[in-house]
Amino acid sequence: MDSKVGRAVNEVIDAMVERRSCRSFKADMPSEEQLDAVVEAGLYAASGMGRQSAIILKVTDRALRDRLSALNAQVMGAPEGTDPFYGAPAVLVVLAARDVPTHVYDGSLAMGNMLLAADSLGLGSIWIHRAREVFGSEEGRAILAQLGVEGDYEGIGHCAVGFWEGQKPEPPARREGRVFCA
Template structure:
């Protein structure tokens, strides 16, 4: 089986991370994989924001937890020291699909490089707030963007999760006679 197919079968969401920093060279490889995700009409209407600054990361985690309705102090990023936030142009009809493909590539690339990952939701709600809009402006990002997801990434703390058995009756065939 190819390395890509193996990575697809083996990758799992990680919910406990070491605090070790990921080298920028590895982050760059993961980001590059995201930039090569399939996208509608080749328009490349998604962007990725790398956050490794602990203060900003913790601020985003607090906002995400507030939106999610969790108690103060809960970390919805499970201690991951880095996150890659995927956004797409708000007026692009394929924004959620294109952004989801970017997220998938990020998680597969992270796994292939020995890095754990987990898709964390509520990016849409975060970037609808004034905080989110101001954050984008502070980075020089112009225009309206919709948050698609956060890819929490870091070195795995503990054992790697096992895949659950695949459920049956999920594939149907329409074949030539």
């Protein structure tokens, strides 16, 4: 399969092929407009039966961002002071309503849309796991309550967002033997 198929013909496919996970962010905060565009892309993700079970926490407050980073590091068993968000100034957290059977898939699609949207706007991003554990904890539930989030939500992922520090890497070669035709 030629990876160039559709390229230069379709910007969405270009974004899918060129997006990379960013593991080194500048301290500069993206603009409100950029972050809102990324969030909006997440809100327009496909969802099972159109239920729109995913919600997004837009975290730009440094104290809350650092608190979430510390909770995430604790879940992963990392040494104190580790930043699982790689220095990203903003974190967009996706959660989804547990009572919707497709909530994990719905939230995953929202995450995917946001990662692609960030790249299309010239931003770096990375999906950081452990949102389920962070927001399943007493402290995580307290954060949701403080933010006025009501309901039973499961954390799906943290989309760390900011400007690239350094160059975006080239895509690695695609592993062969992953497509079967019938």
